[in-house]
Amino acid sequence: MKELTAADEANLIEFAVPEGRSLMQDGLRRLKKDKLAIACIGIVIFYALVAILAKLGVIATPWDVKVAGSYSPPSFQSLPLIFGTDNFGYSVFYKVIQGARVSMSVGLVSCMISTPIGITLGALAGYFGGWIDEVVVWLFTTLSSVPSIMLLIAIVFVLGKGLGAIYFALGITAWVSLCRVIRGEFMKHKTRDYVLAAESVGASHFSRVFKHILPNVSHFVIIDVSIQFMSAIKAEVILSFLGIGVQGQPSWGVMIDDAKLELSRGAWWQLAAATMAMFFIVLAFNILGDALRDALDPKLKGHA
Amino acid sequence: MRLQLTWGDIAAKDITMLRRLRASALLPLSLFILSACTHAKKAEPANTLHIASPAKIKGLDPVQADDLYAGDEVSRPYEGLLQYHYLKRPYVLVPALAEALPIVSKDGKTYTFKIQKGILFQDDPCFKETGGKGRELTADDFVYSWKRLADPKNNSPGFWIFDGKVVGISDWHNAAQKAGTADYSKPIDGLKAIDRYTLQITLTQPSSQFLYFLAMPFTYVVPHEAAEFYGVEFANHPVGTGPYRLTESTPGSKYVWDRNPTFRMERYPSEGETGDQAAGYLADAGKTLPLNDRVVMTVYEESQPQWLSFMAGKLDLSGIPKDNYSQAVSASKEINPELARKGIRLVKSPGLDVTYEAFNMLDPVVGGMSPRAKMLRQAISLAMDHDPAIELFYNGRAISAEGPIPPGISGYDPAFKNPYRHENIARAKDLLAKAGYPDGKGLSPLVYLSTSSSTDRQLSELFSKMLANIGVTLDVRTSSWPEFTASIKQGKGQLWGMAWQADYPDAENFLQLLYSKNARPGPNDAAYSNPEFDRLYEKALTLPDGPQRTAIYQQMVKIAAEDAPWVFGVDRLIFDVVHPWTKNVKLNIFDHGWCKYVKIDPSLKK
């Protein structure tokens, strides 16, 4: 069998994927028109920027210094005091920013773990079928049958607490929904003409899976990531509340947890600040997820 | 919970998967299950005492009552031979079911108790022969109850109080272990009912702590009829001689206790420590106990509802949730003016505990008794100062611990100053150099074990910062509490943080933490071993409380300070908040039966 040249490959893709190309382009065009979605992308970028700057130590550092007395209410005297202080007199504003860093990293890293797993297993199962499919289906049915909170807890328990364990635990449990979708799409796509055409010119399994089919189903990945990212942020809060979350640095979950008692003495600002910070990013991802789905998934066109 | 349990799936509900179904499938609406509880809610007596526990109660079987909360709970239906005087400090034992303190033989090994006559168990269906009427308590009941403590089937965490101490009880335990089942008819030499009201206990060696054990909840007396009748359910059906009987419960979460009509005649004490008269603790002297008709104990696992319930007057007294301290107490350690306006007062007591960081004494670097290792430990002790933690983590609710014995325990020496306790960087550096690690060179990071609670985590950060001052680095490893205890029992670190709260008011309870025969998995986590310390410990065991014993204790404290198997931490204080209508609250970590002394004055309740 003759080797394909790069040009052949390119041609093949060009020839085979017009549907996908136009779908993505079409989707992006539609997304651009959606002002709300653009605003949400702006919010996500803003949070990411804040997280990166906090990580680099440019802003909100150091957060663990006394900026005022214990439980000073919010004031506009200076930036660190804008959301008041906690019981140690630390700036709640700085803690919220540091929390953004934790949340964004939890979302990012867990997606970076779960997405490749979901894509690979889903693609293998959908493409090859047979016993591979059965094993993968068994794997994700089993995994999704064990309550995810239990699974998370058990994994964190084994790995010891901390951010690393949270990344891993969320990543390793969150691939199921993506895997399910990708598997279904691959089953549909593998018998389509363009894949059969690729096969006839001798494209390997690898190239058929990753070069031909995957680009055509990639919009599902984007939709799923936007949802996983948000779920991970919310899960971090729950885990922190259960005392098995982030250790030794501010996170929104820890802040909300700390706020349990502050409320009854009238110190509402830490709860409010952390909730608001979380609210906007989750809201942005929620709206974005919807917009992406509407824009990229043709089956649901016109539903919004 | 739906939201949390399926956090990933709900958001990703796959809408495209939906298929049409015919509307003919009817919704099974029959799922409304509201338990048809017929009994109407009885009116609550006006003088009901409402209290809270921050943790679920692990059953009501005395042999399992190894924490404060279970200990308190089993003390409502059950009693032991002895109890602590409610008001007097230092702590004094007084008879409960015993007629008087026991007669002790000359060799100090045989204790003879006379049990009060006419004490009745609560009425309960388990007393079949009497048609449910509670029968009289006899000496045999104690023999039975203490065999339960030794029964391998019960896995009692309290068996240590008799194990190896009462003649024959360990053999009885081992025989039962071997046979797979315990034979309660088999006698134990050291545990005899001489007659209906006389109980004789023989010890393997004299012990000046033994009487304290007989006030611990593990030794409370239970009737064999109840344990046999209820079987595994016994933990939910207490049948004792105590001041209250259980009328309603949600196992673990809520218990409603009503005055036991057949409770023996017991009166509120008529004397106390100095100042009790002025503080009003003696206003009810001589009155029949219990002073309230009902106790309602509710578990509040979250501190917000507990605090709000207290503030709303639904709880008559409450501990101050740890994180909530600054709301209740002002900077001068007095009640916050805001709360004082409502008449709420603060009750304080020493916590009778010590926190410490234990060195792994079997470790090749920090352990052992070589001068080099000793100097290393001393240097670390001098650098790792707990004083800043008192303000940062305990809100000032603690004092520096100079040795293993906390204040409030006899044997505590307020004059003693530990030479390695407070920060002295220059001396620490000097010792470190002498140990062969100038500025920490040549010393690999020390493995420090900690739990992952945020306080512990912050504490370890503080210590890391402090040790950096002398060039020593900490490798902090956090884990969950059960995992952490397992790790230290296996010695998987070089240093770890711990706390010990007294089981009884004798310094021995703290010094045994350093006795070599108690090495881990026993209470001596550090596995500290110093023959001289051991010799003094064994000598003190046989001595009665007095100047001679106190002198030995002081000597032992000095040895422990010099060898530095621990970095000594702090001794904590307990604070409770109490509403104005709640009278006679005096904190007492040993006397679990305190509820019977507390009075509610409904006229002061708005």
Added chain:
Amino acid sequence: MISYILRKIVSTIPTLFGVTFLVFILFNIAGGDPALRIAGKYATAERIAEIRHQHGWDQSLPLQYTHFLKEIVTFDYGTSDVTHQPVRDMILGGIGPSLSLTVPAFFLTTLIAIVIGLLVAYFRGRWVDKVVVIGCVLGMSIPMLAYILFGQYFFAYRLGWFPIHGFEMGFPEQLYSVALPVIIWVMVSLGYDVRFYRTAVLEETNQDYVRTARAKGLAEPRVFLKHVLKNSMAPIITNVVIEIPLLIMGAFLLESFFGIPGIGGITIDALNNSDFQVLKAMTVLQSFLLIFGNTMTDVLYVWVDPRVKLS
């Protein structure tokens, strides 16, 4: 049909095994050594060995796994080492309180969500629809903890409309004591459900037969009531059915904040105390309920829709 149901049930067996195996691995190998906890602070090596032996933890892993399977089949998980209660009794005792919270909460949510979902689907694209959709997303974006903390502080403590904490048996105290947690549950889940039902109905409005009906000149309200509503009941019912078995598991945050002695709270306590016996039982129970719900939905699909092939 019956053979289809049987086949469905048989097909769950590998999953059931997978779940039991996963749970066993997680709690037995990875979970640490509970003997050290049971032995207490005055532990001796002897006592620890005794405890291990008594619980069969010194046996080989395959033997322990067989024992675990036996526990599952007989629904007899022995006695908890922490609470000293039979695990079965703990579970049975927790179901009542959990259901008295989750059943009213779930049906209330479903009812409200379906009504709102239908309404906004009818008015799709108009301002009512947009406001509701945004409202849903807003509601979904607030963590439940914030709802609880605020609700408990404001409605129970400050306004005194509800009890702060506590659970009463009997009618009507029981309803009163779960009222606030039920409302919080409804607030938290309404967003998800309204969106879900709205989409389910909308999917129906785009079907060909609806277009045909419209093309025939039927008035929109009539099309909606006669065709769309009737047919979209199907996904709605499926969605409801799949959730029902899980109601038994309760709601741990609400239970621990409001002192409802349900399954959720028991699970969290077991977690905090490393009570593996209870954790194992709860995990298995919940997994089986999930599998049961899924299988039931599959069967329901086929039963009501003959177009789905019995494959």
